[in-house]
Amino acid sequence: MAKAYTKELIRQTIIDLLNETPLSQITVKEIAATCQINRNTFYYYYSDVYELLAEIFQTEIEQVIEEYNDTLSWEESFYVATKFALDNKKAIYHIYNSMRQEEVINYVYNVAGNVMTRYVKRVSANIPAKELDQLLIARFYQAALTEMLLRWIATGMKEDPQKVISRIGLLFDGNIELSLKRSTELD
Template sequence: MTQKTKEAMAASLKERLRKTTLQNITVKDIVKDCEVNRQTFYYHFQDSFALLEWIFETEGTKAISTNKTYDTWEQGFLRVFQYVEQNKMLVHNAYHSMGREHVERYLYSVVYRLLINVINEQAKGMNVPEDDKGFIADFYKYAFVGIMLEWIHQGMKERPEDIVDRLSKLITGAIHRALLKYEQ
């Protein structure tokens, strides 16, 4: 029942975010939609921001779950773009409200996990300190998410496939070259 309750609250928040910004949605609205009491909501989430973060984290993990290798990172990143595009109003209303930091935190988290897996795969057999691998992942994470945030800010007009293709051309081989520079 717990997972179903969380999913029902998530569905309520997502539906409401298709129409309005996060600061206009109350816990009272969500629990009314789900026919549960406020105590049930607070048992699972601290506030509506925590629920939003749970939505992004749960769905984002699903979006890249099988695409975290060097050969599949493009597909994983494309899936993140497609998730954002498919949930355009939800992301737009969360991004343009006080929930912006949750959108950004979600993107940073998902993209970092994708990149660190690629970096660890590429670093096999190399002697690269973990903090340097993390630094490389952070560098690319900020670049990738920056591109995505700008895409969101500009109304998501460019096709995700075109963006990922351009990124692929730019960074093919770059992670391996970076690892070579940090190898001890």
């Protein structure tokens, strides 16, 4: 129980610090002082700040998978899945603009992949589309969503993502189903 509390305290502390300070300026000493633990306690759980960040992103991805709702559209699912990033814009921006940019990229890519793979699988339930085509369609949308979200982060996250995602949904409505139907006609 105490271990879980301490780990959560460390996790929340770095997120809070990242919402105020660039990653390059955050030290283990500062995290420990803010948590009112000694540095050895931090090192008991994590070898460094980067391992802590990797765990945070992995936990968030697992939460997205757990909370996925088959009744939501891909747009709603993607918006729900990116809630952590939206709630912690400055932290994400600070990580993205650090040497650990790949953590953010992998997080966004995995979230987009999870959402699109599940959505394509759900849409194809009544369409005998080839499995390879289902995978190609999911990967295509995963790549597109990842790149759009990364551009949004890189440009300071000024646009309302819910409006952009909704607009994309309206513009491309029916394309996934149409692509899956075309799969049944191809050799």
